[in-house]
Amino acid sequence: MRGTIASGIFAALLSSSATTYAALTQVTGWGENPTNLQMAVSIPSKLAEKPAIVLALHYCGGTGPAYYQMANYDQYANAQGFIVVYPTTTKDSNCWDVASTKSLTNNGGGDSTGLVNMVKYLIQKYNADPTKVYATGSSSGCMMTNVLLAVYPDVFAAGSCYSGVAAGCLAGSPGSSPASADPKCASGQNVKTGAEWAAQVKAMYPSFSGSYPRMQTLHGTADHFVEYFNLAEQLKEWSALLGVEFSQNVTSSPQAGYTKIVYGDGTKLVGYSAANVGHTVPVHPALDMAWFGLA
Ligand SMILES: *[C@@H]1O[C@H](CO)[C@@H](O)[C@H](O)[C@H]1NC(C)=O
Numbered sequence: 001m002r003g004t005i006a007s008g009i010f011a012a013l014l015s016s017s018a019t020t021y022a023a024l025t026q027v028t029g030w031g032e033n034p035t036n037l038q039m040a041v042s043i044p045s046k047l048a049e050k051p052a053i054v055l056a057l058h059y060c061g062g063t064g065p066a067y068y069q070m071a072n073y074d075q076y077a078n079a080q081g082f083i084v085v086y087p088t089t090t091k092d093s094n095c096w097d098v099a100s101t102k103s104l105t106n107n108g109g110g111d112s113t114g115l116v117n118m119v120k121y122l123i124q125k126y127n128a129d130p131t132k133v134y135a136t137g138s139s140s141g142c143m144m145t146n147v148l149l150a151v152y153p154d155v156f157a158a159g160s161c162y163s164g165v166a167a168g169c170l171a172g173s174p175g176s177s178p179a180s181a182d183p184k185c186a187s188g189q190n191v192k193t194g195a196e197w198a199a200q201v202k203a204m205y206p207s208f209s210g211s212y213p214r215m216q217t218l219h220g221t222a223d224h225f226v227e228y229f230n231l232a233e234q235l236k237e238w239s240a241l242l243g244v245e246f247s248q249n250v251t252s253s254p255q256a257g258y259t260k261i262v263y264g265d266g267t268k269l270v271g272y273s274a275a276n277v278g279h280t281v282p283v284h285p286a287l288d289m290a291w292f293g294l295a
Contacts, residue, residue: 024068024086030121034109035097038088039118040064042074043126048081050129052294053122055085055115057137057144057161059280060095060177064088067141076289083126085118095177096137096144099170104151106205111144112151119155131157134292138162138280139226140176142217143169146234149213150201150241158214160288163226163280165190166233168200178225188229194240197233201241212241216270216291218258218284220277228273235261235271242268254287 027039054077058067064086073084089096089111096111097103103110122128133156135145142164149159150167169190173182184190192200202208215238219231239245244264253260257276263269270291274281289295 024065027118027121031117033114033117034102035089035091035111035114037111037114037118038064038090040068040086040088041122042068042077042084042086044074044078044081044083046078046081047083047126049127050132051126052080052082052132052134052292053085053119053128054082054292054294055087055119055133055135055137055148057096057115057135057141058086058088058094059137059139059141060093062088062094062141067138070138071136071283072285073289076285076294080289080294082132082294083122083128085122087115087118092175092180093177095140095175095180096147097176098140098143098147098165098167099173099176099181101171104147104168104171104204106151106208108151112147115144115148116152116155130155132293133157134294135159136161136288137164138283139164142280143176146215146217146237149215150237151204153205153208153212154210156213158216158292160216160291162218162283163220163223164217164234165226165230166192166197166237168197168204168237169230169233171200186226186230188227188233191229191233192236194236197237198240201237212238214268214291215242216272216287218272218274218281218287220274220279220281222276223279223281225279231271231273235263235269238269239263244268254284 142161
């Protein structure tokens, strides 16, 4: 895994030399922060009147600023005038907590609560549009994307993420990092029916009766770190929560070797299977922003 992270950062540094980035601003005093997270934001010079907010979540061992370079969203943020938040967790090998009851409970006081408080702060401060809040991330950041959409379905409109696991897959595990987690989840042995996943998610926020956020999730078939089986588990989970069935596969979408797995009419749930791609699937900024309606 160290190799993956190192090469990811290296690739990001290479690409950064060719691109001009807006400055990242560290924010403090943004509200209740029960797990001591750090918050950095990129605010384009020309904000939309009611800007959208994208929460972009780093991989294990990463940081917000490292993910800022890896994700490469500035071109879209500048054109559309939306805000991107790049938070950092420094606990559990810099992995997001997707295991504790606190983080897996609406207003439970875990990492998920702190992240949502960043969103609330930005909505207030920049008159951002509460109906246009999105989450994305890679690996641990994709695990947290699944968790945020499950635990705060009334905060997020959609998620798009890379190489993660279903919300609740690590529930009860002693930690969320490669060193601390119950290996059953990442190794793809936590297999449930869609109805079982949906029941687990609904118990995270029992009083919620609205519709769940739209979800797009990508995974590599050669991922043996967070096994490929986890794509199917995420799709079962969101298929049940969103009430959409598999409808068709589209090959070579968005590029050769990738198969788009379409549920329903493709507006609520889509998976992408990336043939022979390992951990993690590279960020596809255009695909993320198209899914969010921000391209
Ligand atoms: C759709 O594509 C996925 C990923 O390649 C594959 O696992 C699945 O079997 C395909 N389904 C059909 C009906 O072809």
